Amino acid sequence: MRAKAIVVGAGIIGSLVAYELRKRGLEVLLLDAGFPGRATDASAGMLAPHPEGLRGELLEAALWSIAAYPALLEELKPFGPVEAGFSGVYVAALSPSEAELWEAHDPLPYPVRGGQGGRRFPGGYVNPKALRQALLRALSAQGVPLLEARVEEIREGWVGWAGGEARGRWTVLALGAWGGRFGLPVRPLKGEALLLQGPPPPGPLFAGGGYILPRGEGVYLGATEREGWAEGVDLFGLRWLADYAHERFPLLEGAWFLGVLWGFRPAGELFVREVAPGVLAAGGHGRNGVLLAPWTARQVLRLLGVEG
Numbered sequence: 001m002r003a004k005a006i007v008v009g010a011g012i013i014g015s016l017v018a019y020e021l022r023k024r025g026l027e028v029l030l031l032d033a034g035f036p037g038r039a040t041d042a043s044a045g046m047l048a049p050h051p052e053g054l055r056g057e058l059l060e061a062a063l064w065s066i067a068a069y070p071a072l073l074e075e076l077k078p079f080g081p082v083e084a085g086f087s088g089v090y091v092a093a094l095s096p097s098e099a100e101l102w103e104a105h106d107p108l109p110y111p112v113r114g115g116q117g118g119r120r121f122p123g124g125y126v127n128p129k130a131l132r133q134a135l136l137r138a139l140s141a142q143g144v145p146l147l148e149a150r151v152e153e154i155r156e157g158w159v160g161w162a163g164g165e166a167r168g169r170w171t172v173l174a175l176g177a178w179g180g181r182f183g184l185p186v187r188p189l190k191g192e193a194l195l196l197q198g199p200p201p202p203g204p205l206f207a208g209g210g211y212i213l214p215r216g217e218g219v220y221l222g223a224t225e226r227e228g229w230a231e232g233v234d235l236f237g238l239r240w241l242a243d244y245a246h247e248r249f250p251l252l253e254g255a256w257f258l259g260v261l262w263g264f265r266p267a268g269e270l271f272v273r274e275v276a277p278g279v280l281a282a283g284g285h286g287r288n289g290v291l292l293a294p295w296t297a298r299q300v301l302r303l304l305g306v307e308g
């Protein structure tokens with residue numbers, strides 16, 4: 001197989017990079033191992049740079065991404081519905097010192113037990129799993145099907161997997177939490193979240209150690225942070241989430257349980273750079289990979305000299 005660019009990893013980062021490259025006319029090959037625990041499929045998809053504490057260049061990158069999202073979603077409309085909202089994100093202060101820190105002078109948009117005022121920031125949310133699926137459909141319509149392959153070896157202009165290989169001018173690694181297997185500075189930080197049937201807030205709402213946001217007809221509530229590669233959801237995670245829902249949000253008392261999600265966040269320092277001749281890597285997005293995906297794709301295009 002031969003392509004101009006081989007993208008390894010089809011989470012939100014790899015799928016969007018592949019989409020943007022294809023849009024500019026490049027021959028693209030997109031490979032994914034289908035590992036359990038893909039972060040994108042479990043993600044809340046909040047576009048919430050201020051509550052997440054981003055500063056400086058990262059904050060600028062995030063705001064650029066938020067501004068880019070509506071046009072991207074418009075382009076992807078023919079490829080399936082992607083739930084999204086851009087009417088802001090909220091922080092609920094739970095103490096006088098938090099109220100001072102956040103300058104939380106606004107009324108809370110949703111009942112929060114112990115809430116002492118709120119603050120609205122620019123931002124929103126997008127359903128990351130639906131967005132990835134729309135990207136994959138758009139790619140497939142342009143002759144780039146997702147190829148299931150667990151890449152084991154990477155050399156300049158060449159990648160190999162059990163029973164196959166491909167050649168390309170460039171290789172882009174978007175391996176998420178699995179990047180460490182190729183020496184990239186990333187570690188897995190598992191997150192678990194609940195889907196509940198209950199009245200949703202108007203947008204993402206942070207309160208203490210967790211948050212809620214609209215998802216479908218109900219609520220997405222997250223999330224735990226647990227180091228390591230243990231797969232699935234255990235009772236500790238479930239209990240933390242259920243206690244958090246119960247203690248913090250009176251409207252969710254007795255809410256029906258719809259499901260549970262989990263995935264490995266790629267924790268570490270964000271990087272988008274050439275790691276070997278002809279090989280680029282993008283990773284370390286941690287809690288903000290959906291937020292930073294459009295900016296990351298743009299950085300990859302720039303490094304490859306295919307901007308525009």
Ligand SMILES: Cc1cc2nc3c(=O)[nH]c(=O)nc-3n(C[C@H](O)[C@H](O)[C@H](O)COP(=O)(O)OP(=O)(O)OC[C@H]3O[C@@H](n4cnc5c(N)ncnc54)[C@H](O)[C@@H]3O)c2cc1C
Pocket residue numbers: 008009010011012013014031032033034035037038039040041042043044045046047128149150151152174175176177178179190191192193222223261262263264265266283285286287288289290291292
């Ligand atoms: C519970 C939870 C809540 C989150 N909430 C938010 C949020 O509100 N906002 C936000 O911006 N971010 C959030 N995140 C983080 C965000 O989801 C991640 O930063 C982002 O999805 C990372 O995308 P990725 O493409 O790098 O990784 P992934 O989505 O994990 O994809 C990596 C892909 O690479 C593939 N792969 C790995 N190794 C190989 C190989 N050798 N060969 C082939 N394929 C390979 C895997 O199979 C996988 O599909 C959340 C994450 C979790 C878990």
